[in-house]
Amino acid sequence: MQTTMPDIAHSADALQTGKLDWVGMGNIELPLLFASKGLSDTHVTAKADAFVNLQKEDAKGIHMSRLFLALDTLSCEQSLTPKTLTQVLDSFISSHQDLSNAAKVSIHFELPLRRQSLLSQKQGWKSYPVTVTATLNDGVARIELGVDVTYSSTCPCSAALARQLIQNAFADKFQQQTVDTKQVHAWLGTTEGVLATPHSQRSIANIKVLLASDCEEFDILTLINQVENELKTPVQAAVKREDEQEFARLNGQNLMFCEDAARKLKALFNQTNYQDFFVKINHYESLHAHDAVAYAVKGIDQGYKA
Numbered sequence: 001m002q003t004t005m006p007d008i009a010h011s012a013d014a015l016q017t018g019k020l021d022w023v024g025m026g027n028i029e030l031p032l033l034f035a036s037k038g039l040s041d042t043h044v045t046a047k048a049d050a051f052v053n054l055q056k057e058d059a060k061g062i063h064m065s066r067l068f069l070a071l072d073t074l075s076c077e078q079s080l081t082p083k084t085l086t087q088v089l090d091s092f093i094s095s096h097q098d099l100s101n102a103a104k105v106s107i108h109f110e111l112p113l114r115r116q117s118l119l120s121q122k123q124g125w126k127s128y129p130v131t132v133t134a135t136l137n138d139g140v141a142r143i144e145l146g147v148d149v150t151y152s153s154t155c156p157c158s159a160a161l162a163r164q165l166i167q168n169a170f171a172d173k174f175q176q177q178t179v180d181t182k183q184v185h186a187w188l189g190t191t192e193g194v195l196a197t198p199h200s201q202r203s204i205a206n207i208k209v210l211l212a213s214d215c216e217e218f219d220i221l222t223l224i225n226q227v228e229n230e231l232k233t234p235v236q237a238a239v240k241r242e243d244e245q246e247f248a249r250l251n252g253q254n255l256m257f258c259e260d261a262a263r264k265l266k267a268l269f270n271q272t273n274y275q276d277f278f279v280k281i282n283h284y285e286s287l288h289a290h291d292a293v294a295y296a297v298k299g300i301d302q303g304y305k306a
């Protein structure tokens with residue numbers, strides 16, 4: 001004899017009634033094919049958080065399996081694009097008629113990209129943490145793209161202090177009026193000559209941009225290239241000595257406090273078509289045990305808050 005299975009979400013009373021902002025699942029394992037302009041579709045091992053609101057006050061709960069299965073269709077039958085993401089959200093809501101009128105999905109993954117070395121024409125893999133978040137509220141979709149870009153920042157204050165020590169050492173060493181160029185050249189090549197170096201640190205820019213509402217494809221490559229070209233000192237993949245020397249030059253010519261990095265990216269994003277942007281700069285100090293941090297947003301009404 002076949003018995004009907006209990007369906008608590010439909011039949012049971014809520015212990016306490018009331019609306020909820022978001023209900024769903026976190027950390028869903030989700031292999032995906034990520035599609036983005038200028039890249040071949042890339043298999044990524046993503047984790048997703050999926051939610052709907054619960055606006056029916058006396059409903060026991062939402063139907064988690066319906067969210068899960070909509071994401072599974074995205075994983076098995078489609079690639080991740082703004083359009084398929086919006087379809088997922090549509091399906092979250094259409095499968096929760098009477099219960100929900102808002103849906104949200106957030107997908108995180110590491111995107112491996114081939115990156116060119118600075119001078120030696122070599123290439124290597126570099127992985128970028130990417131987050132795609134989409135919401136659908138009363139039929140209005142909002143898609144944002146987030147990425148963390150790692151770079152090196154050399155302290156301008158430390159560089160000035162180091163230069164002063166070098167000047168003082170030079171004055172001590174070469175007290176005569178005229179100096180022999182060859183002798184100075186050789187001396188500059190010793191650790192006695194350049195007796196101090198400024199400190200620099202691995203730094204991370206957390207970027208979030210709100211895509212234009214008619215955006216049909218992701219363009220993560222342009223976003224990453226824009227940020228790296230602006231900061232000038234991204235962490236490298238393949239490095240030969242000539243690349244390392246160029247990296248040292250770029251660091252010396254692009255000294256920056258966290259304020260400088262935040263202002264540069266703010267100026268950059270103010271010239272783009274993104275509806276809104278959020279920047280958090282983290283300089284993981286090597287001078288201090290704490291971090292230097294700066295935030296910047298576009299500053300529009302109802303937009304990102306710092």
Ligand SMILES: Nc1nc2c(ncn2[C@@H]2O[C@H](COP(=O)(O)OP(=O)(O)OP(=O)(O)O)[C@@H](O)[C@H]2O)c(=O)[nH]1
Nearest residue numbers: 006007008009010023060061062063064065066067
């Ligand atoms: N709503 C809700 N479901 C949960 C929770 N934890 C686990 N689940 C389980 O998620 C499972 C899937 O729920 P449903 O989507 O309603 O499953 P179903 O009734 O087989 O699917 P439908 O026939 O489409 O309604 C159920 O077995 C729930 O017990 C929770 O905290 N809230």
